[in-house]
Amino acid sequence: MKTVFAKSVSGRLGVMPATPADPAGKFLPASLLRKKAPALPELSELDVVRHFTALSTLNFSVDGNFYPLGSCTMKFNPKAGELVAALPRFANAHPLLPQLPEGEELAQGSLQAVWELEKSLCEINGMNAFTLQPMAGAQGELTGALLIAAYHKAAGNKKNKIICPDSAHGTNPATAALAGYEVINLESQGGLITPEALANVLDDGVAALMMTCPNTLGLFERHLPALVEKLHAVDALLYYDGANLNAVMGRMRVGDVGFDVVHVNLHKTMSTPHGGGGPGSGPVGVSERLTPFLPGPRVVKDPDGRFRLKTDLPQSIGQVTPFYGHFGVFVKALAYIIRLGKSGLARASDYAVLNANYMRKRLEEYLDVPYTDLCMHEFAASASRYAKHGVHALDIAKALLDKGCHAPTIYFPLIVKECLMIEPTETENKETLDAFCDDLIALLQEAEKKPEKLHAAPVTMPVRRLDETKAARDMVLKENV
């Protein structure tokens, strides 16, 4: 498909721009004036409509097809959430309103939505308080790391290290490094963190352990109580990367286990659009001892039932986001929590785990599943036995596209060779899971007989196999017009 620039024809117009009465130079200093007109594409309105309509049909979305992208929780987002978030009194509320004189009176509903979502997340995760400010998971992690630093500073602790297991999300070590900590790698044993391995790297200089649980192998860290005890003994905090909360909500509260900081991804677990479909949101929850350091302003409820913004927070790490975060996402997440309720959230997790285990069992004969324990909401499988036919995880992923499925996550986690990481989510039915497994099994059988067919994939997509190496080596980030 041609770009909108390539479709441009000089002189073609969609609208007739008004001729200015005065030249721009009358209002702007000469240094701000363009020397020549911008090279905007010139098209008719119909050209533009057709261009973008055609582009939109090339979208792959969970509304159209199965999307088992491991670690991304691409579940279906109920349309009711969109309906509620689009209510004019939410959607049109000005973000400055609660800061204006008397403005709080006009923003009570929005403030209440924020307050209630914070309280719901506290209840679901067993934490003392939540901030909704971070606008994505990674920003939530950084906020969490800064909270950990603020705690240790206030306690007079000298800490300069954060431990990250090799089964953690890749963002965890990046977060620790960005926050100024030395990153200590912890090797998992049989896919899990063991108290013995932790003891080898633990000392007084450790500020925290950042744990993704279930981890990227889809395994639950079953040694948690012993790990918590060891860390607390040296006043190290526990950070829970809740990106995989979808596996345990309603079944385990991380606060009850002894975690001090947790971030959750509303855009995954609480079912709001993501992956190009909408902005993220990574709220951070803390235990009581870290609450004074949370970012401000905070929404509080006065004894008379009114909601207001509290800015007098002397120990706060400060504001981490303009305004309060992605408010539209909050409304969708709150709607999701209210609609499912306590039992519904637990059932969502149950089905996420059941679906993943069903697929794992159906596929284990054809792929090597390195950790044969019951998995949680996702599992990692290795396609390394097909390498001798010249077929790699990438070829399998591309061939799946031709079957109408999104590919699983590939080559991650790094500790599994030729890895395919599959996360079906709870919103898929058995027929969809079976169809995917049938397609994948057929492809794997083909890999042994006709590997060239997989090398040629995809053949039905808008573009054929992309040259990822060339794209990375010769990056072209703008259209030259």
Added chain:
Amino acid sequence: MSIPEGLKYAKTHEWVLIEGDTATIGITAFAQEQLGDITFVELPPAGTSLGSGDEFGSVESVKAASELYSPVSGEVIAVNADLEESPGLINSDPYHGGWMIKVKFSGLSPELLSSADYSKLLEA
């Protein structure tokens, strides 16, 4: 799989060529094959002092980014500038054109393997 004799090998898949007091370091054919097409290499400037086992840079491929660990201690005296424009040299010629750094070394990691032992490690 090419594992030339005359080089020493680290368990983390770096090779080292010792000539007098100069150690030339790169990654093995096995390492580049595991990584796939390499798209970016980050190396330390000449003058950097390294301890044995220290991270000295990273390689990035379409699949993953990996750290590089120094099999020797000493001071970096030369860096392969060709890799900035042509990181693919590490894939096409890992033991010659794909060399990464030269170090005036003061000590070797005690855990370095011979080509025969490295070959055994890969088979295990």
